[in-house]
Amino acid sequence: MKKYNHRTIEKKWQKVWTEKNLYRTNLKSRRKKYYCLVEFPYPSGEGLHVGHIRSYTALDVIARKRRAEGFEVLYPMGWDAFGLPTENYAIKTGQPPAVITKRNVNRYRKQLQELGFSFDWSREINTADPNYYGLTQWLFLQLFKAGLAYKAKMPINWCPKDKIGLANEEVVAGCCERCGTPVEQREKDQWLLAITKYADQLDRDLDLVDYPPPVKIQQRNWIGRAEGAKVKFGNIEVFTTRPETIFGATFIARHGAADRFTGEYAINPANQEKIPVWEAEYVMEGVGTGAIMGVPTHDERDRAFAEKYNLPIREAPLADEILLKKIGARPMTTYKLHDWIFSRQRYWGEPIPLVFCEKHNWVPVSNKDLPVKLPPLKKYAPTDTGESPLASIESWVKTKCPLCGGPARRETDTMPNWAGSSWYYLAYLIKNLKTNTYNLKAKSLFKHWLPVDWYNGGLEHTTLHLLYSRFWHKALYDLKLVPTKEPYGKRTSHGLVLAANGEKMSKSRGNVVNPDELIRRFGADALRLYEMFMGPFDQAIGWKENGLVGARRFLDRVWRLAVSSKFKVQSSKLNSDLQFLVQQTIKKVTDDIEQMKFNTAISALMILLNHFEKTPAIPLAVAKTFLKLLSPFAPHLAEEFWVKLSEKKSIHLAPWPHLIKTEPRWAAMVKIVVQINGKVRDILEAPAGLTEEKIKNLALGKEKIQLWLKGKNIQRTIIVPNRLINIVLDQ
RNA sequence: GCCGGAGUGGUGAAAUGGCAGACACGCUAGCUUUAGGAGCUAGUGAGCGCAAGCUCGUGGAGGUUCAAGUCCUCUCUCCGGCACCA
Secondary structure (H helix, E strand, C coil): CCCCCHHHHHHHHHHHHHHCCCCCCCCCCCCCEEEEEECCCCCCCCCCCHHHHHHHHHHHHHHHHHHHCCCEEECCCEECCCCHHHHHHHHHHCCCHHHHHHHHHHHHHHHHHHCCCCCCHHHCEECCCHHHHHHHHHHHHHHHHCCCEEEEEEEEEEECCCCEEECHHHEECCEECCCCCECEEEEEEEEEECHHHHHHHHHHHHHHCECCHHHHHHHHHHHCCEEEEEEEECCEEEEECCHHHHHHCCEEEEECCCCEEEEEEEECCCCCCEEEEEEECCCCCCCCCCEEEECCCCCHHHHHHHHHCCCCCCCCCCCCHHHHHHCCCEEEEECCCCCEECCECCCCCCECCEEEECCCEEEECCHHHCCCCCCCCCCCCCCCCCCCHHHHCHHHHEEECCCCCCEEEECCCECCCCCHHHCHHHHCCCCCCCHHHCCCCCHHHHHHHCCECEEEECHHHCCCHHHHHHHHHHHHHHCCCCCCCCCECEEEECCCEECCCCCCCCCCCCCCCCHHHHHHHHCHHHHHHHHHHCCCCCCCEECCHHHHHHHHHHHHHHHHHHHCHHHHCCCCCCCHHHHHHHHHHHHHHHHHHHCCCHHHHHHHHHHHHHHHHCCCCCCHHHHHHHHHHHCCCCHHHHHHHHHHCCCCCCHHHCCCCCCCCCCCHHHCEEEEEEEECCEEEEEEEEECCCCHHHHHHHHHHCHHHHHHHCCCCEEEEEEECCCEEEEEECC
16 A cells, blocks of 8 residues: 555444454453543534544543553443434424434444544443433432422523523523523422532532542532521521621621611620611522621621611621620531522423322322333424423323322423433443333442543533532432442543634534544544644644644654555664663653643654654564554554554554663763853763762863853852753852 | 633643753745645744854743742733622
């Protein structure tokens, strides 16, 4: 072959890998396990985004490295298939959401397979599959039975033009995302999940996991733990984080639609002073005890309020612990976190598996009737009442109470799109999602495979999916359904891939990059390589096609080198410079992959290739090392040449290269920087490990240095062995 | 306002307190009959200089240090998150 034909190579190896089940995980393997997870995509009509590829390639690199290190690796993929765009498309076209989803999933799967990811496709899941959502419903019922799901009147976002209830995500700047009409609030009975019961654990257990500090901070801020005290001012109880400022309290305030004096007074227990009770806009409902003590000298908002309404402002001594105890101040902790509204008045989601019976109130559907399947519809548009379209199918709504057999009506709301993704990392471990597995028989596998070792996903999910699934997991832990307190041991995040001008890629802006076309023109290996090389992994970055051209150029050069005669040399004699560089490269690539510094790992491979091109012969062992280090990034091309080096097994089954541990003779010479007053004046080449005295003599012996020293006195010299000497002169 | 993160060439960026700009992209010049978005060689932070070389240079102002992109203080700008949470 004369030219690097990526299409032939990539197709060929993808077929071979699939036929040989190369990436099939043996969940019962005795080897050490490693569970790599990436956020599974929502199969939208737009197809795969180059941002998905960034995340999936990164963990593909990690997964491949772990396999080479001897781990049994699970790297699964699936579809987060319930969601609004699909439903909206169904409303517009009349096509059933299930049909649309199937088409989109097929497209996504094909795209992912063409990228050569090492997913175990035998474990593919789909949250909209009845077998899957049957378990989602069953798990919901476990939460319900544990008292974690309840119904309450809550405001929903209502678009008066579309006559439709909107999810928070669909409200943009107070207006309907679809038509731009200002959104109204309507009261509706909604299911809520009591995530606040886990607020404390969700905060505290962040200490148990390896998340990037900003992610932990953002979750902690969202949970908003605040420690303080509640104190009784007569029959009004206030919450404060600064109880010691109680002598400065000159009024009491609770929430009101407008600022006004209530006419009531309360007694400050610290000094028996009679102080007025106000209603104030700035006091929030449902926080703490619902009332605050106004201390104008210690709180800016209290001060502003006092100034506005001519309330007293006075400095006062701080109260001590003993006094606070005496007046009955009791410790209290509050959280900003609210319970999770879990109802959606929508069709394309998991039906909430509860029925309402006059005698028994809300009753869970029995296991044998799970899953509660979504009934087929003619029209997917919501009804005039703002209820789910399911409410319009009277024959479906009418049912019997599982307890008494009396007449009952089904809940017609569905679950939010966060439901299926709250437990999907467990689903990959369940062999068969059929309806008879509702006892979660996979427990022994859970014990072996949990927690997920490394989970990569978007920062935008920090306070949504990531928090929700931690909550579900903790609830399931308390129900003894999972063996660990936390679902994910390590979490990392990729930066967004933006359009070239730094804008977000979107269909409406028309700046979306199509991966299919890129794979066709440049190849999957080049695309993968570029996405890893484009910049620091955790940083947002603009798409530059020229960068992709550069990645392709690198692979072209690998190709030319590998088909040249100098790649096949069976030499036992190693050039010491080359050997040194190879060792350096192994170290750099190995370390950098662990830290997700893929850009510098690849640059190390580029440096090695540059060196190869200037080297007359590349020994077989070095060639193999190079291909192995390249293989996580460009799996197809690496495999192609691995086989040409008469290897019988796949490169992806070969062990990771190791460093030579003995003191290398090829590192005998080092470059030592010679500075004068901190400025570089010369560079010495010297044997490694010289004494300070010898380095100094060598430096002082250099002509250039002597010129600088003329007529000056050496005040001191600083020597860093093998690196640097700084000669400090009198001024 | 509060909480995070980031400011380095024309661009993406590198740099355990120890040679700032590795590795790429782009550009310039040259070579190569060069069907291609090709390849090879050299150059490419700014200023001065024929050159050797010198000076300046990591948003800004100070500081610590023999030595600062890196540590400390203050400050400006941009990006992300939160929104009166007592």
